[in-house]
Amino acid sequence: MADSMCERVRSGSFEVVGRLDPPRNGDLSRLTALAASWKGKVGSALITDNASARLGVSALLTAERLGREGIEPILTVSCRDSNRIALGSTVLGAAAASVRTLLCVSGDHPTFGDHQDAKPVYDIDSVQLIAMVRAMEQGRDAAGNELQPLPGFCLAAAACASADPLAPQLGKARKKVRAGVDFFVTLPVFEISQLEAFLNGLDDLPIKVIAGVLLPRYEEVACYKDGSIPGTFIPHDLVEQWRTLNPEAFRTASADHTKRLVADLRSRGKVAGVCVSAPGREDEILEIL
Amino acid sequence: MIVAQRKPFAEIRDMLGERSRVLVAGCGTCVAVCLAGGEKEATLLASQLMLAADLQKRDFLASAATVERQCDREFLQLLRDRVAQADAIVSLACGAGIQFLAEMYPDVPVFPGVDTSFIGVAEDAGHWTERCRSCNQCWLGITGGICPVTMCAKGLLNGPCSGTVHGKCEVDQDRDCAWTAIYERLERQSRLDALEAAAPLMKHDRCTRPARVIHPAYKKRFSIG
Numbered sequence: 399m400a401d402s403m404c405e406r407v408r409s410g411s412f413e414v415v416g417r418l419d420p421p422r423n424g425d426l427s428r429l430t431a432l433a434a435s436w437k438g439k440v441g442s443a444l445i446t447d448n449a450s451a452r453l454g455v456s457a458l459l460t461a462e463r464l465g466r467e468g469i470e471p472i473l474t475v476s477c478r479d480s481n482r483i484a485l486g487s488t489v490l491g492a493a494a495a496s497v498r499t500l501l502c503v504s505g506d507h508p509t510f511g512d513h514q515d516a517k518p519v520y521d522i523d524s525v526q527l528i529a530m531v532r533a534m535e536q537g538r539d540a541a542g543n544e545l546q547p548l549p550g551f552c553l554a555a556a557a558c559a560s561a562d563p564l565a566p567q568l569g570k571a572r573k574k575v576r577a578g579v580d581f582f583v584t585l586p587v588f589e590i591s592q593l594e595a596f597l598n599g600l601d602d603l604p605i606k607v608i609a610g611v612l613l614p615r616y617e618e619v620a621c622y623k624d625g626s627i628p629g630t631f632i633p634h635d636l637v638e639q640w641r642t643l644n645p646e647a648f649r650t651a652s653a654d655h656t657k658r659l660v661a662d663l664r665s666r667g668k669v670a671g672v673c674v675s676a677p678g679r680e681d682e683i684l685e686i687l
Numbered sequence: 688m689i690v691a692q693r694k695p696f697a698e699i700r701d702m703l704g705e706r707s708r709v710l711v712a713g714c715g716t717c718v719a720v721c722l723a724g725g726e727k728e729a730t731l732l733a734s735q736l737m738l739a740a741d742l743q744k745r746d747f748l749a750s751a752a753t754v755e756r757q758c759d760r761e762f763l764q765l766l767r768d769r770v771a772q773a774d775a776i777v778s779l780a781c782g783a784g785i786q787f788l789a790e791m792y793p794d795v796p797v798f799p800g801v802d803t804s805f806i807g808v809a810e811d812a813g814h815w816t817e818r819c820r821s822c823n824q825c826w827l828g829i830t831g832g833i834c835p836v837t838m839c840a841k842g843l844l845n846g847p848c849s850g851t852v853h854g855k856c857e858v859d860q861d862r863d864c865a866w867t868a869i870y871e872r873l874e875r876q877s878r879l880d881a882l883e884a885a886a887p888l889m890k891h892d893r894c895t896r897p898a899r900v901i902h903p904a905y906k907k908r909f910s911i912g
Contacts, residue, residue, distance in 0.1 A: 478841075482888065504848050507840055507858045518841060525845035525885050540888060558849035566870035570846025573885050585849050628850035628857050 402498055403442040403470055404552030407581055407606050412664050413671030415472065415583070415608060416440040416683050418464075420455035426463055432680055433469040439687055444501065444583070444673055447474040450628070451511025458488055462495035472554060473497045478505030481521035482530065482540040489531055489548070499552040501583060502527040506628045525570065528553055528577040552580050554608075558629040559584040559596035568599040575605050583673045585629035586612035588636055588655070590662055597668055606670035609663050613656050613676035613686065616645045649682075657686040688808070689717040689781040690815040691724060691801040696735055702798045703775055707746055709736060710773035711800065712766060712788060713753030714780035721815055723801050724779025726753040732777065732800060757784025763791045770795055823894045829881045831872030836889075838865035844886035846870075 407413050416436055418429055433443050443464055447457040461471035473492055475485060492500060504524045508516040522530065522540070530540045537547035555574040561567040571582065582600075587593050587609055597607060612630060614622075619640050622632055636655070640648050660672050674683050703709060711733040719725025729751035740747030752769050754762040757780035770776065770792045778785040782803040789797035805817035820837045826844065827834060836842045840858040847866035850857030854867040873879050901909050 504841055504843060506850060509858050520841045520843065521891070522888055523841070523843040523845050526888055529885060556849050558851070561847070561849070561851060562853045563867060563870075565874075566847045566866050567849070567851075569870065569879070569882055570866075573845055573882075577885055625850075625852035625855070625857065625860055629848075 404499055404580060406441060407670045413441045413608060414687060415442050415444050415671060415673040417444045417446060417673060417675040419446045419449045419677055420457060420460040422454055426455060426460060430463060430467055433464055434467065439684055442470040442472050444472045445474060447476040448479060451506050451508045453512055458491050461497045465497060471497055472499040472501050474501045474503060475527065476503050476505030477520050477522055477524060477527055479519055481519055485527060486539055489534055493548045499554065500531065501554040503556045510628060524555060525573045525577050528555060528574055528579050532578040553578060554581050554583050555579040557582045557584055559587055560592040560631045564595050571600060575603055581606040581608060581670060583608045584610045586610040586675060588632055608671040608673050609669045610673045610675060611656055611659055613652060613679045613682060615678050616648050653682055653686055660686055688720055689803060690721045690805050690807045691718045691781050691803045693723050693728060693801055699777060699800055700739055706775040708772060708774045709749040710769050710776045711749060711751040712776055712778045713751060714757040714784050715753050715755045718779055718781055718801060729753050729779055757788050760791065763788055823898060824890055830869045833865055833869045833872060835865055
């Protein structure tokens with residue numbers, strides 16, 4: 399493998415990213431063991447930042463730990479829980495910890511999480527966060543104060559490829575590109591057709607896209623409706639099909655479906671890689687690759 | 688207008704405790720329009736308090752008085768004689784009016800009879816919605832007259848989040864996605880170029896609390912600048 403995931407993505411090799419949610423306890427051993435088992439098969443680990451507004455170990459600390467263990471982390475930096483000072487602090491921390499790749503997101507609203515009455519911060523948004531990191535690389539913080547220029551980061555941004563309507567989403571994606579993002583990671587898709595309009599809408603730009611895929615939990619599918627998983631739209635016929643199955647059959651069918659999707663994404667060559675999310679089913683990620 | 692909602696009766700009764708001479712002060716402007724704290728609501732609350740005290744056979748007197756605006760000293764002064772006879776005031780004005788009343792009559796406990804909800808508009812009879820967070824830096828010129836600070840649940844300034852659901856909000860699908868609406872409005876006006884540039888960071892130092900505004904013509908009078 400090339401030196402970093404960003405270089406691999408730029409060079410055109412197909413990157414496999416595995417999502418890891420830091421645990422809701424003070425013990426990272428299970429997470430690091432899981433990530434270690436991915437070595438050689440998963441190129442990098444996407445460390446979420448209190449994913450779905452649920453409490454977890456600090457994403458920066460987790461990324462730093464994984465990096466020390468030889469697993470390349472992509473650190474999610476969410477605007478939901480931190481103001482521009484705290485976000486700047488995280489960026490400085492990432493530089494200090496040699497975390498080179500950041501996924502800059504606004505973050506799911508706290509009403510989806512386990513602290514529903516928490517104050518949503520959103521002092522800045524994802525476009526502004528990308529611009530802020532680029533400015534910090536040039537030696538300016540968000541307020542314009544001088545600081546020692548940071549080493550260059552590889553910056554990723556999220557986008558919902560299957561958004562309806564798509565045009566406002568594409569408009570924002572273009573802003574992210576102008577702000578300096580290196581590649582996109584889409585919210586999960588379940589069929590390649592969910593990506594096409596988004597990819598076509600950006601095809602005049604030299605920007606790479608990593609497709610998100612999701613191995614959903616049985617309970618998520620059982621109570622799924624559009625909007626129940628932010629930014630994730632499971633085709634209705636697939637939902638209906640999965641709902642006819644018992645939990646074990648669903649497990650097999652959804653893994654097979656995701657495996658075929660990953661293989662198709664890899665063979666068609668339109669995306670730069672996949673980011674596999676499987677909250678609660680992380681142990682199955684290797685099976686679908 | 689400022690929109691407020693009457694607090695539950697039990698909460699108001701419990702705040703008053705053993706106080707027995709209560710003035711219910713209504714406000715004749717915003718809270719009257721939103722049916723939370725005008726003359727009718729003040730009279731009704733005074734009657735409710737009297738009935739509740741009667742049931743407990745307490746020596747209790749509540750009366751109502753409503754002024755044009757509680758956010759103006761000249762109207763609050765009109766309550767002076769009524770306040771003198773009270774050992775507590777329940778104000779049905781917005782949070783600003785309640786504080787101004789309490790400031791004018793600092794010896795008498797003032798309790799809120801409403802929860803102040805937002806700056807908004809009347810959608811229909813009995814239906815109000817929020818429109819402004821008074822951030823002191825209006826974005827409406829570049830967002831098609833739809834405020835992203837207020838109308839987007841996350842207050843995002845540069846476009847929709849990934850959670851928008853068929854043009855509705857991630858947080859509540861009964862609400863429109865502000866950024867979908869902004870995009871459609873600007874497209875209708877052939878002004879999508881207004882969204883090309885990234886919006887600058889919000890200037891929170893322009894909305895430190897408590898805020899203050901002095902009209903330029905009055906700066907000398909108030910020794911500013």
